[in-house]
Amino acid sequence: MTLTVFWIFGVIAMGSGLLCITRKNPIASALWLVVTLFALAALFVLLDAQFIAVLQVLVYAGAIMVLFLFVIMLLNLGRPGPTDIKGPLGLLGATVLAGALLLLLRPLGEAPLPAGIQLPPGTVATLQQQRGMVGSVATPLFDTYLVPFEIASVLLLAAIVGAVVLAKRKL
């Protein structure tokens, strides 16, 4: 049952991803990408990552995609015009290269995990029951990964300043 639901959302994600890269209108592309992101959030729930799923909807489908749509509409790119999709030669090249990449990536999914690094089954589920969905992610974030967390805050500050400097006509 879970596997069926998982594949349903997986097919939705892959199908809307395909539509996202083939639609001529950038706004249609962006909206299909939003569908992909929502389907991915559903997959995260099925993979026992409820908190990450909520963040996916809030941050990705909410904030980042609104930023994309805002810029598309600011630059008035939604109007009909010549397509930006490359011709038959570009299509052939993209298909061949993407197919080769898929052939390379597929065996990785089938390879067994090394037994040495694998946790005993149920460890993550027990941890999530003990500390709750948010706590089980927050504890390592503010403990083991504290320094990367602080660096991420500096990165976001630099991004804010950089975006203002780049987008402003005259400081």
Add this chain to the structure above:
Amino acid sequence: MLLSPALAISAVLFTLGVAGVLLRRNAIVIFMCVELMLNAVNLTFVALAQSLGLGGQVFVFFVMAVAAAEAAVGLAIILAVYRHKQSVSLQNMNLLKDG
């Protein structure tokens, strides 16, 4: 066990992102394809976190933070280029090209 289907879906989504980058000329659409690739990697992280520990879920946070920073700066660059060229097509971004 959902690991194998998750990795399969992730591989397909990453490939779709790469195909989009190769296929399109619109800078904003290419940006969206990069986001698609980042999300495919996020799916891998979450799927492997089930058997390898919750560090994978923590790492998704960092990927999201970097993606947000990248989107903000990248879209600002696209805005600045649009002001000069009146276009976001990558064909027109050839200032550094010889001749």
